[in-house]
Amino acid sequence: NAGVIQTPRHKVTGKGQEATLWCEPISGHSAVFWYRQTIVQGLEFLTYFRNQAPIDDSGMPKERFSAQMPNQSHSTLKIQSTQPQDSAVYLCASSPPSQNTLYFGAGTRLSVL
């Protein structure tokens, strides 16, 4: 069991470019969560899916952020027109059915220059 896999580990983009982050949840887990972590704000909830359906995206900046889960084996977080303030570590977590424990990936560190 490799755990939650996130790719890439590091991504550098120029201001205004697009960034796509990938997450592969643990096989058999039914929920996938996306968080953003910065030193100033800590861990901020972005969005989550259960059984591939979007449940809550209340933390997503609506204009430029979007998330999808096209199948049970991966989810993507896309940021359009990246801005320096988007620089952060983006964390994906999954959780098994009927359990509340979150299993986190190692994160993708996004740097917007």
Add this chain to the structure above:
Amino acid sequence: EQQVQQSPASLVLQEAENAELQCSFSIFTNQVQWFYQRPGGRLVSLLYNPSGTKQSGRLTSTTVIKERRSSLHISSSQITDSGTYLCAMEPNTNKVVFGTGTRLQVLP
């Protein structure tokens, strides 16, 4: 806004001392978890403790729902315990909300 407050923000101990970390919630919740993160490392779940007292090795968590708080006791601290400890709650929305963490440094 649903919030999680943690104290202290940072803590320095000598090896073998005990640590007491506190967490308080803005709402009533019976879904409380404690996580650990080494600098630059992955967030790892330590304990899921909806209520009462739970122990895992040198870690003991006590959650008092009616007082909207939880604590994490680390006994006989070790240098390798250094890192950030985060408390999280899960309101009815199933959206897990995290505190800002307690940064623990254990010195030899």
